[in-house]
Amino acid sequence: xxxxxxxxxxxxxxxxxxxxxxxxxxxxxxxxxxxxxxxxxxxxxxxxxxxxxxxxxxxxxxxxxxxxxxxxxxxxxxxxxxxxxxxxxxxxxxxxxxxxxxxxxxxxxxxxxxxxxxxxxxxxxxxxxxxxxxxxxxxxxxxxxxxxxxxxxxxxxxxxxxxxxxxxxxxxxxxxxxxxxxxxxxxxxxxxxxxxxxxxxxxxxxxxxxxxxxxxxxxxxxxxxxxxxxxxxxxxxxxxxxxxxxxxxxxxxxxxxxxxxxxxxxxxxxxxxxxxxxxxxxxxxxxxxxxxxxxxxxxxxxxxxxxxxxxxxxxxxxxxxxxxxxxxxxxxxxxxxxxxxxxxxxxxxxxxxxxxxxxxxxxxxxxxxxxxxxxxxxxxxxxxxxxxxxxxxxxxxxxxxxxxxxxxxxxxxxxxxxxxxxxxxxxxxxxxxxxxxxxxxxxxxxxxxxxxxxxxxxxxxxxxxxxxxxxxxxxxxxxxxxxxxxxxxxxxxxxxxxxxxxxxxxxxxxxxxxxxxxxxxxxxxxxxxxxxxxxxxxxxxxxxxxxxxxxxxxxxxxxxxxxxxxxxxxxxxx
Amino acid sequence: xxxxxxxxxxxxxxxxxxxxxxxxxxxxxxxxxxxxxxxxxxxxxxxxxxxxxxxxxxxxxxxxxxxxxxxxxxxxxxxxxxxxxxxxxxxxxxxxxxxxxxxxxxxxxxxxxxxxxxxxxxxxxxxxxxxxxxxxxxxxxxxxxxxxxxxxxxxxxxxxxxxxxxxxxxxxxxxxxxxxxxxxxxxxxxxxxxxxxxxxxxxxxxxxxxxxxxxxxxxxxxxxxxxxxxxxxxxxxxxxxxxxxxxxxxxxxxxxxxxxxxxxxxxxxxxxxxxxxxxxxxxxxxxxxxxxxxxxxxxxxxxxxxxxxxxxxxxxxxxxxxxxxxxxxxxxxxxxxxxxxxxxxxxxxxxxxxxxxxxxxxxxxxxxxxxxxxxxxxxxxxxxxxxxxxxxxxxxxxxx
Numbered sequence: 001x002x003x004x005x006x007x008x009x010x011x012x013x014x015x016x017x018x019x020x021x022x023x024x025x026x027x028x029x030x031x032x033x034x035x036x037x038x039x040x041x042x043x044x045x046x047x048x049x050x051x052x053x054x055x056x057x058x059x060x061x062x063x064x065x066x067x068x069x070x071x072x073x074x075x076x077x078x079x080x081x082x083x084x085x086x087x088x089x090x091x092x093x094x095x096x097x098x099x100x101x102x103x104x105x106x107x108x109x110x111x112x113x114x115x116x117x118x119x120x121x122x123x124x125x126x127x128x129x130x131x132x133x134x135x136x137x138x139x140x141x142x143x144x145x146x147x148x149x150x151x152x153x154x155x156x157x158x159x160x161x162x163x164x165x166x167x168x169x170x171x172x173x174x175x176x177x178x179x180x181x182x183x184x185x186x187x188x189x190x191x192x193x194x195x196x197x198x199x200x201x202x203x204x205x206x207x208x209x210x211x212x213x214x215x216x217x218x219x220x221x222x223x224x225x226x227x228x229x230x231x232x233x234x235x236x237x238x239x240x241x242x243x244x245x246x247x248x249x250x251x252x253x254x255x256x257x258x259x260x261x262x263x264x265x266x267x268x269x270x271x272x273x274x275x276x277x278x279x280x281x282x283x284x285x286x287x288x289x290x291x292x293x294x295x296x297x298x299x300x301x302x303x304x305x306x307x308x309x310x311x312x313x314x315x316x317x318x319x320x321x322x323x324x325x326x327x328x329x330x331x332x333x334x335x336x337x338x339x340x341x342x343x344x345x346x347x348x349x350x351x352x353x354x355x356x357x358x359x360x361x362x363x364x365x366x367x368x369x370x371x372x373x374x375x376x377x378x379x380x381x382x383x384x385x386x387x388x389x390x391x392x393x394x395x396x397x398x399x400x401x402x403x404x405x406x407x408x409x410x411x412x413x414x415x416x417x418x419x420x421x422x423x424x425x426x427x428x429x430x431x432x433x434x435x436x437x438x439x440x441x442x443x444x445x446x447x448x449x450x451x452x453x454x455x456x457x458x459x460x461x462x463x464x465x466x467x468x469x470x471x472x473x474x475x476x477x478x479x480x481x482x483x484x485x486x487x488x489x490x491x492x493x494x495x496x497x498x499x500x501x502x503x504x505x506x507x508x509x510x511x512x513x514x515x516x517x518x519x520x521x522x523x524x525x526x527x528x529x530x531x532x533x534x535x536x537x538x539x540x541x542x543x544x545x546x547x548x549x550x551x552x553x554x555x556x557x558x559x560x561x562x563x564x565x566x567x568x569x570x571x572x573x574x
Numbered sequence: 575x576x577x578x579x580x581x582x583x584x585x586x587x588x589x590x591x592x593x594x595x596x597x598x599x600x601x602x603x604x605x606x607x608x609x610x611x612x613x614x615x616x617x618x619x620x621x622x623x624x625x626x627x628x629x630x631x632x633x634x635x636x637x638x639x640x641x642x643x644x645x646x647x648x649x650x651x652x653x654x655x656x657x658x659x660x661x662x663x664x665x666x667x668x669x670x671x672x673x674x675x676x677x678x679x680x681x682x683x684x685x686x687x688x689x690x691x692x693x694x695x696x697x698x699x700x701x702x703x704x705x706x707x708x709x710x711x712x713x714x715x716x717x718x719x720x721x722x723x724x725x726x727x728x729x730x731x732x733x734x735x736x737x738x739x740x741x742x743x744x745x746x747x748x749x750x751x752x753x754x755x756x757x758x759x760x761x762x763x764x765x766x767x768x769x770x771x772x773x774x775x776x777x778x779x780x781x782x783x784x785x786x787x788x789x790x791x792x793x794x795x796x797x798x799x800x801x802x803x804x805x806x807x808x809x810x811x812x813x814x815x816x817x818x819x820x821x822x823x824x825x826x827x828x829x830x831x832x833x834x835x836x837x838x839x840x841x842x843x844x845x846x847x848x849x850x851x852x853x854x855x856x857x858x859x860x861x862x863x864x865x866x867x868x869x870x871x872x873x874x875x876x877x878x879x880x881x882x883x884x885x886x887x888x889x890x891x892x893x894x895x896x897x898x899x900x901x902x903x904x905x906x907x908x909x910x911x912x913x914x915x916x917x918x919x920x921x922x923x924x925x926x927x928x929x930x931x932x933x934x935x936x937x938x939x940x941x942x943x944x945x946x947x948x949x950x951x952x953x954x955x956x957x958x959x960x961x962x963x964x965x966x967x968x969x970x971x972x973x974x
Contacts, residue, residue: 026858033821
């Protein structure tokens, strides 16, 4: 039976070769294969932290204005997926969520991964899953939801596709809201699903973001935005912003930038400027509003009173350049109150001269004193320190550079200086609240995981800008500018309302121009005989239009002031 | 021919291997179900694969016992009918595939299964058994008539072999089963005592046919190219991941239920690639044990063949070649020694048809191991006298 032996030897040789081969693969090359396998099997997954939600205040209670909702990202494996089935299913169930072009998805035959839809809702996923589509995966994630629609969009900002906050509260407080992502290092199956195999798995839990409560009064914000939009519809301007602060504590109650954009569809916004919160992100020249600061400095230093007189010739020559008034009347000897009422540049320049101990020229001492007040007392040209990102603006130092007298002459009426409405409103508040500067604040506290509202510490005044006496004087002086409003019954008896206009020239081809201007107005209001309860700063602009403080911004302030009185239920005196 | 107790090792190893296969499918079946469900949108239950394997093992045990009990004398009378039935089954599959019927289950242009609802059968497995029985009868008949290795023998031998290979290699595009059939044909011819000259001639004819088949079928060429390092991605991915599974197993393996490669990285992890998953799970030690089990089983089969009259000896040699070809071709492919072919690891791979028919073949060998006989064509000599005189006690001593 040698023939059967032949089969036996044949078998033993084959088995022998296989045994040697196995020895080589499993013993000699073991480390090499293990390394390759680990490279293929182990995946590091980020555990996405839950993003904190954003609240505003309403009747002293926090209300949600930005919240999360589970949303799914859908990924297909183009090699496995049946194109017709998938395309049909999505066009039936979630056509609005498809982010890819189907031709692109199936163009590259080697791809195994293509994101075809984002933000797919729970119900849609359920229906899609029922179709049992081959090679389709659903990844759960979070999506922002905006129950108030586009309200306060420039203030709130948005969250981009990568889950990162952009602009506004979302961008500024991204670290607070975003929390810290965790890490999951794990052996996964071929679909990247974690397996409970092996002991090398690492798990660092995610730290969820905090829920932030803003000081913003939701109802007031809504009312103000509505008024701004209405006003714009009847005006030649098409941009407006309003900032409402409580001058007694620096709390920001409204930050409106109109027009709003839809934060859920931020990618469709064409004009990137709409993302900017005009109250804090954009520094500009607030113009004649700054006269209040110049006068306050001069009064505080004892260099003048509202009754101090000077001879208004319509212009003052500084460094060889005549600087004129915008208003051509009121020539002759007039009081500083009159100068403020008619917003005369000669008045504020005279105040600067007086501040420097002279009645005919701007001096070094005058410049230094004005800078000290503007920068150190009023905090102009520097960050206010509020919780969100802000522009610092720019202020010229008193002894650096050239043409300083001319620059400082301009600074007295708010040109050659770049400030945010937030800086101006905070400084203005200190002028009329008794002289205390409160850093503006917008975070009222947080909502804990258990749903408890933990209030932020009450902010104390940071410093004194002027004495209480100067503040009283300034409040009266600013009230004094609204004689016409009281005469025509716009300011109702029993209320105490004051304010100041500003018309900033645009800059065109490197030079000031009156073809493009931004109208501003800042004012306060409250019950007569008591400290003001609100400060409102409005700004209205549009490239190519001349918009004035008096003609355009002042009527807007009047409307908003009425809204505030109504909203805060301020009763008139008497 | 004397009757004595059967060789117990064949039955023991058969059931042992079936049991190991069941354990492996139990540990990776759930992962397989999850992967299929998520990747292909199927709706397999967690226990689907295990339950299917359990049913298959049950049927395989039944097939083994039936083959053990059903007398070979009755079976050999049916050999021609079985051969015709096997050809008919292959023919029906070919026609179904041609008609595009859903009853023919095709993968990548290879139609190998007749699908009947929840289970499918592979006619090629039946064909192997039928061919073994038919060729054994044919050789025996011509030996008795003195017409062995004449034209009267070669014509039916050639036709049966060629038609079988035509169905399997050309219509079902199953080179793995083709190799197995060739192994069966050659092994039986070797044992039949055919002249070396004729053996070489048959071998050359088959080789020429093999070269032709590769030139005709592009996917076969691709697999060869893969093997030489320049083929398509999916075949090299398959071999690479099989070797990765085996390699990560190391000396003792990662342990039952800890195979990562089975979670979707390794294609066909429960069918043709189950050896690789076992390598990852049980390591070098485990694979050596499994390899040893197969080797002992196959050597025992050869031992049985050695003690039987020619016809029975041919049947047993055919079964030997069948099982040996599956084991060697499957493992050699998984370890990158030869190109990838779709062929199961006997008794261990998921998939009922192969398991049931191989169990039948092993049951038949077990039945024949109860007999010891002398070669009819040989005059009594010292060697055959020893065979006649062997008692079952002696047999037990020798196999111990």
